[in-house]
Amino acid sequence: MKRTLCALAVLGLTATLPAQPALNKDVAKIYAEICANCHGAQLEGGSAPSMLDDQWSSGNGDDASIARIIYDGSLEKGMPAFHSLMSEGDVRAMVIFIREQRANHQRSRQAKTVPTGTITTTEHPYRIETVATGLSTPWSIAFLPGDRVLVTEKTGRLRVIEGGRLLPQAIKGTPAVRDDGQGGLLEVAVHPDYATNGWIYLAYSDPAKNAAGKEVSLTMLVRGRIKAGAWVDEEKIWQAPIEFYHPGGGVHYGCRIAFDGQGYLYFSHGERGRGPEAQEIRRPNGKIHRIHDDGRIPADNPFVNTPGAFPTIWTYGNRNPQGLDFDPRTGILWETEHGPRGGDELNIVRRGANYGWNTITFGMNYDGSPITAETAREGMEQPVTYWVPSIAVCGIDFYEGTLFPKWTGNLFVSSLAQQELRRLVIDGDKVVSQEVILKGIGRLRDVQCAPDGSIYVAVNDPGAIIRLVPAN
The missing domain is CATH 2.120.10.30 (TolB, C-terminal domain)
Incomplete structure (x- = not known):
């Protein structure tokens, strides 16, 4: 099923964007109030598509693509723009929330058992x-x-x-x-x-x-x-x-x-x-x-x-x-x-370097509220890779x-x-x-x-x- 998103945008917004309200509200509540009516209480879909599969009608499903469609909307697909409703921190938190719910959905479908026999991987069984x-x-x-x-x-x-x-x-x-x-x-x-x-x-x-x-x-x-x-x-x-x-x-x-x-x-x-x-x-x-x-x-x-x-x-x-x-x-x-909630990091350890916590982060607070909208700042190291959720x-x-x-x-x-x-x-x-x-x-x-x-x-x-x- 092709999908569009119903609310927010992610980080990467430029300084030229208009000022946004600082909701700093539990992201689950924001989703329930703004998104669930279309996309379902558990992201399972409703009048708008599910967000639990891997088919995307706009972009390739990365954070920036999700941000774009949420922030600007897509009138031809019936997706309104939500750039005037949330702070950049709320936006970042929503993307983490979507990632979390997708991961939880996948994990719930897997049995917790130790595999027996041969396990196949790309390089070695x-x-x-x-x-x-x-x-x-x-x-x-x-x-x-x-x-x-x-x-x-x-x-x-x-x-x-x-x-x-x-x-x-x-x-x-x-x-x-x-x-x-x-x-x-x-x-x-x-x-x-x-x-x-x-x-x-x-x-x-x-x-x-x-x-x-x-x-x-x-x-x-x-x-x-x-x-x-x-x-x-x-x-x-x-x-x-x-x-x-x-x-x-x-x-x-x-x-x-x-x-x-x-x-x-x-x-x-x-x-x-x-x-x-x-x-x-x-x-x-x-x-x-x-x-x-x-x-x-x-x-x-x-x-x-x-x-x-x-x-x-x-x-x-x-x-x-x-x-x-x-x-x-x-x-x-x-x-x-x-x-925290999102934003696990893999870093190279460099002498005297500052890794940014908690000034910059790709995560949010455990209560679902934003920590900051900043994921980068001059003088602070960026992770080699990070994981959200x-x-x-x-x-x-x-x-x-x-x-x-x-x-x-x-x-x-x-x-x-x-x-x-x-x-x-x-x-x-x-x-x-x-x-x-x-x-x-x-x-x-x-x-x-x-x-x-x-x-x-x-x-x-x-x-x-x-x-x-x-x-x-």
Whole structure:
């Protein structure tokens, strides 16, 4: 069925457009009041066509095309112009809303089951093997020499898979965590020279009390070793002063860790739900940080000599980065970052750069109201690509194995909301193509290439570790 749209326009409007009212109203209410009468309460169609299929009478269905037909209308198709009814922010929010409803419709038609047998993709057929079940929100995966695999559970336990079997006992003596909302035991990472030094790194939400005796928390990094099933030799690697800790609201801790092979450790830190603080370089939240792997502050960090700045900051204006990895071919550091409602991002991490949150964004507030109409501003980085609606991007990993030779060098991206594992073909600093190779088996929290070339994935709801192996 051919379709036209019934309301709004998207971003990309020029400064010459006439002034528009600032509704800043829940976008679902705007749709119900203005669009549903023609296009149906669930976008299923009525006197005007459905917006749930992929046939478009104007443009190719991208944001700009939708914007054009909504803003200017199409009298010959019975579509009025709505440019005088909404602010540019409301317009942006409506496009996100339409994208969300289409994605929800597609997801509702898919069964949540683990596929059996051969799964066909563009380059390689594969099958799924279940490695471990019964985990409580597995968050991160890391590999030790031999056949040992480390898995963090958000609830605070560090687990070991050995010989393809989940050991019943968690590692003893790991740090206490604030298991609240999105907080808990998050990242586990193994030092590049683990074979000689034995260091394992943990990132977690650190529970503390401030000077007023109020419970607060913030992301913290430590390293230690595992001996005889216990966490020992712990050293504090990074901790912010207590005045930067935040009470309640257990959201946006980050955190992923990446080593550059030259003695530096990079890690991501969410803005803890306080968007404007991501722009403040005196604060640690909403940033990518760079330290030596023993916690020392590098002398060449971009703000190390700026009065009042937090010295470990490498980038700022980040929202909630939960994917971080170096492209082994180019040495470029890539990051995935949760947007709000819409606007998840894939970024290249550049020294001292500002990634714009929450001044610019391709998303909107969770209540459906606009954050801003701006998606770009001079001096702020643009994402290499972004996703609307949000797929809830999480862990990422560049594939370095040989079991799937045509995938070597590709970037794998896990997602929570859309329950997808995506394969991105990267050429230098650009995304050439994307393919969803797994979908609908649960929330995918992390993805890691194993030493043997298989691909491990952490699944939430239910908590499990699976791996992808060649079909043959």
